[in-house]
Amino acid sequence: MKKAQMKFMMLISGLLAATMASAEYGLNLRKGVTEYSEAAYGMHTFTLWICIVIGVIVFGAMIVSIFAHRKSKGVKAEQFSHSLKAEVVWTIIPILILVVIAIPATKALIKMENPTTDDGKPMKMDMTIKVTGYQWKWRYDYLDEGFGFLSTLAKESNLARQKGSGIDPSTVENYLLDVDKPLVLPANTNIRFLLTADDVIHAWWVPDFGWKRDAIPGYVNEAWTNIKTPGTYRGQCAELCGKDHGFMPIVVEVLSKEDYATWVAEQKGEQAEEAVLVETEWNKENLMARGEEVYNAQCAVCHQATGAGMPPAFPALAGSELVNGPAADQINLILNGKPGTAMQAFGNLLSETDIAAAITYTRNSFGNTAGDIVQPAEVKSMKQ
Amino acid sequence: MSHDITHDGVADHHDHDHKPKGFVKRWLMTTNHKDIGTLYLIFAFAMFILGGAMAMIIRLELFQPGLQFVEPDFFNQMTTMHALIMVFGAVMPAFVGLANWMIPMMIGAPDMALPRMNNWSFWILPFAFALLSSTLFMEGGAPAGGWTMYPPLVLQGGHNVAYLVFAVHLMGISSIMGAINVIATIMNMRAPNVGYLNMPLFVWTWLITAFLLIAVMPVLAGAVTMLLTDRYFDTSFFNAAGGGDPVLFQHIFWFFGHPEVYIMILPAFGVVSEIIPTFARKPLFGYVSMVYATAAIAFLSFIVWAHHMFSVGMPLGAELYFMYATMMIAVPTGVKIFNWVATMWKGSMTFETPMLFSLAFVILFTIGGFSGVMMALAPVDLQYHDTYFIVAHFHYVLVTGAVFAIIAGVYYWIPKWSGHMYNERLGKIHFWWSTISVNVLFFPQHFLGLAGMPRRIPDYSTQFAEFNMWSSIGGFAFGLAQVFFIYIVWKTVRGGEKATGQVWEGAKGLEWTVPSPAPHHTFEDFGPVDLDKMAHGKTH
Incomplete structure (x- = not known):
């Protein structure tokens, strides 16, 4: 029995020690490189220590009680059951502690949300x-x-x-x-x-x-x-x-x-x-090479490097009707996306050259047989 | 004392106490609060194992960096389903099970007030979870947008959205009916001389919890219904492109979600408030202030929801308000913890398994409370939010809080339910095994979060490897400990040392005045009870 409780106590004190040691071993919140991150770090540390102190007092009282007030020591239970004084004390003191914590927290939050210079004017953003x-x-x-x-x-x-x-x-x-x-x-x-x-x-x-x-x-x-x-x-x-x-x-x-x-x-x-490249006439070989790069960086995450996709969320491009159909439809989808799905409107994300290259690549890979190539200029004209 | 509650007469013929014969009549059609309580507890345990198995998959994938076992999408399905099953399938039904078994016996009532509705509210649940779990076998899999179901992400989930929404509706109907039953029972079925301030704290905490349930489950139902119409009927409640507002969902969800947290912890407070006085052989300290503190926590739980949303970009005034209101919760919660410690103080304590789990509850729940106070501070929460620090926090309050209290309650009352004492040595092994492993599991997650590991990721940077490995080892050990718990419970139900009616030397309360196992029907005469036997209420 007793050994078991010793173990329990050691565990709890071990946990507390680990918390305190964390500051030294880089397990703690990062101090960071901005005024704000330093304020957050300071408040984190301050609150953590308050919690540790309260923990030591509360768990300490419990542990004393567990060891001293046990039946196996022949202790007879007292029968007191309430004390208004105690209830008032342990209501008021936590409120005061919370006020002490709330003051720096309020200041830091104002700094984040309504930044001002030292003389109280709104801070100018550069x-x-x-x-x-x-x-x-x-x-x-x-x-x-x-x-x-x-x-x-x-x-x-x-x-x-x-x-x-x-x-x-x-x-x-x-x-x-x-x-x-x-x-x-x-x-x-x-x-x-x-x-x-x-x-x-x-x-x-x-x-x-x-x-x-x-x-x-x-x-x-x-x-x-x-x-x-x-x-x-x-x-x-x-x-x-x-x-x-x-x-x-x-x-x-x-x-x-x-x-x-x-x-x-x-x-x-x-x-x-890049602007010059859009106006250039590209050959298939160069488009395919660039397209493969773009596809693997932007498209493969859903449609897979093999074009097999992950249906139903991410359709296959291999054998796809759209990819093997008229190029204009595919360009339209890539430019404007498909609302409600993970297919984004890439028109504002990638350059015309990248889009043209990626489309050309998909139309001539994964066993797709469209055979044609799409020039950056075509993409540009559809975008306008 | 002509209508004394000891009911010795019942004990004489409890072998033929009118239990219905046959599986269908006894269990499917039951209206008996004890049998329905048993059904709830078995169901909750089954869901605990299912949700736990998903947690094992999560910890297995996180055992080391890199993806070894599952794809990221399946990982997200696991985190989502784990949470939904544990919250709605394990913790809540377990407390409803305890309420069904204990509340009538604690207030001298023959049964719950609405026994047929009681049957229905239980039998909805297996269907709700069958519906939810079936999504695992659908094309595209189970919901993977997190248990918080934030749009627009959750709406990308294909047709599992409909299953999810209807499952949540069913759970909500079940919870509301259960809550109505609890309120009706407590208000109308108390033995004639039992006043509100004679009620055991478990009954009080459940009364308050039931009001929370009725208040917030319809809110959740409304939120998920709007998801459903956004998904299938082209409404735009949460769709910015249609003039809707994705943040609106978060406000509605957390208006439900924060009281939900207290729905899962207030009954735990009740269980622990029964157990500690019993094994300290001393009345609960500050009974009335415990009742007020519970009510205060319940009230505050309605006005702090947006502390889950400090990073969504609210105005300064709103952030300050939600920060202050949240910090206030520490006050009544602190009162409870101080009262428990004062209950132990100068008692005559023994350390049977229910008491061990309750003591661990007080300490570990308090640790979860400490991180809660830290997170209440909005400017620092912009760091803690959505990291493993949060994961550690809510597992401390829900696993070492709610789940430990449920386990403590099972050990405490199982002699009354089954008529057999559990094996104390095995119970203690279960306790130490669980307590040590659960801390190995969750304590390092504080460090992971502070060091910058976001939650809900299937793979992580190598700097987080060591603590994740510890956490996983703790997780496997904790999971195994609960399989051991099944064995202990099974063994106790099947046989073991016969329990007396009183069971525990220091126990007070009407449930201990009936024989063990409790006869199928108790307190049938609606007569007054001996208030001196009441658990640790105001007047004795």
Whole structure:
């Protein structure tokens, strides 16, 4: 009997010790790199310690009672059954503790939702990023610069995460937390985020920034941050969004303001090159090569690399009537999507070249016999 | 005391106490509260094993990084079905089973007030869960959008949406009928001299729970009906493209969902409030404040729903309000915990299995309460939300809270139900095995959540590997412990040391004044009872 209770006590104290040790061993909440994340961390730590102290007192009283007030020691039970004084005390004291916790929490929340400068004026935002969640990727639009791109799970992770891939995840660098093209942001800049989604609800979360916010179709949510230190920060979608919810990571590369300006200039240059490609007449070989790349990055997640799909949710492309029918119908579907399903409107997601290449690829692969090719210019004309 | 409740006369002829003969008459057509209670408990146990098996699949896939056993979509089906089955199929019916068995016997009533409805509310459930479980074999599989059923995601689920919605409707009808029955019984069927403040706390917590059920189950039914019409009849309640609002669903769902949490925990408070005084041989401390605290928790549960939604982008004022209101819940909950500790204080405690599970309940539920207070803080919840920290929190309050209380209740009352004592040594093994493994299972999940692991993912970054492995090992051990529990219960029902009517030295309450096993009919004379024998109510 007694041994059993000793074990129980050791277990409980072990749990408490583990909680306290967590701060040292990196099991705790991350302190992060923004003022807000530091405030959240501070409040987390403060509340955790209050809970530990209350726990020690309450569980301590229980444990004393368990050892001292037991029948096997010949203790006779007293018969008291109420005390108004005690009830008042243990109602008032918790209320006071809660007030003490609520004050910094209120301040931090105001900072997040209604950011102001030290003199009380609304804080000025230096730039705006629009974040759009898709099944299962993110799109980032630099609203002030006029360009944007998709960000999807990195190829190495995507290969390794397939069931029965035979690839040991520990051999993949940043397994499931790496993307093909990260969001790039400048440090020490007030950045406004506008968050929305195209299909289902997603949530954008980088723990080092200290918050997550839902990206909801039909809503434009707002959040902001100011990152102190350049570096690479990783996060994940935090709201269940379908089968590949676990596979749409977020990577943010934070550069110094100068490096960021250089990066923006490069992006604009690439954009200009891409515009030229749309006007170019492509041959089948090049379209097929580019199409295979686009297909595997954007389409294969549902329709599978073999084109077999996963019916009924994700139809097969191999032998599909649409893919083997007139090209215009297929272009139309890709541009506008199919509402109510995971098939997005890719018209605003991918370049005309990418769409033309992917369509050409599907029409000439998986045993499909359409045989024709689709030029970027055709896609462009249908888009207008 | 001419109408004394001891009913010695009943004991004399309890071998021929008019149990209907034959399976159909005895079980399918039963209107007896004890038999229906037994049916509920067996059903809940079966669902506990089914939901548990799904949890084992989840923990198996999460045992190490990479996908080894199931595809992501099936994983999502498992998390969704696990939650629906555990919430609506295991925990809620288990408490209704305890209510059926114990409430009439605790207030000196011969049966539930509405016995035929009682039969119906049970027999709906197997059909509801057959409907829900059948989706596993449909093309496209079971619902995979989470038990919270958020649109638009849940509407992508093909035709399992209709099955899900109708199953939820049936569960809701069953729950509402059960709740009406509980209220009608408690209000009308108490022995003539039993006042409200003489009632055992289990009866009180169930009375309040029943009101919560009647208030919120129709809200859930409304929400899922709107899902149904959005899916099949082109309405746009939650479809932004048609002018609807996906966040509206979340508000409606959590207006149901938060009281639902207390529907699953208030009866647990009741069970523990019966057991601790018995084994401390001391009256429950602060009986009246326990009743008020229960009512306060029930009231607050209606006005805090949006704390599940701090990240959806509410206005500052709403976030502040929901944060403050949520923090308030800590006060009445704290009162309960302090009262339990004060009940133990200067008692004369023994540590039979029901008491062990109740003590573990107090400690581990409190740990779940601590993480609850932390999550109430909106600015930090923007970190905790939708991570394993939340998963750890609600499993502490639901597994080591609600489920431990149910297990404690089964050990406490099974001698009364079966007439046999369970094997104390096996009970203690079950307790230590469960308590240690459940902490290995859920405690590391706090660390996983804080380190940044989102919930509902089938695969994870390698930095989370070690704790997931621990958690899975704990999960397998805990699952096995419950299979052992079946064996203990089975053994007890089949035979064992004969139980006395009193069963426990320190037990008070009318249920202990009838023989063990309790005869098929008890308290048939509607007469007054001996208030001195009442459980730990106000006047004695």
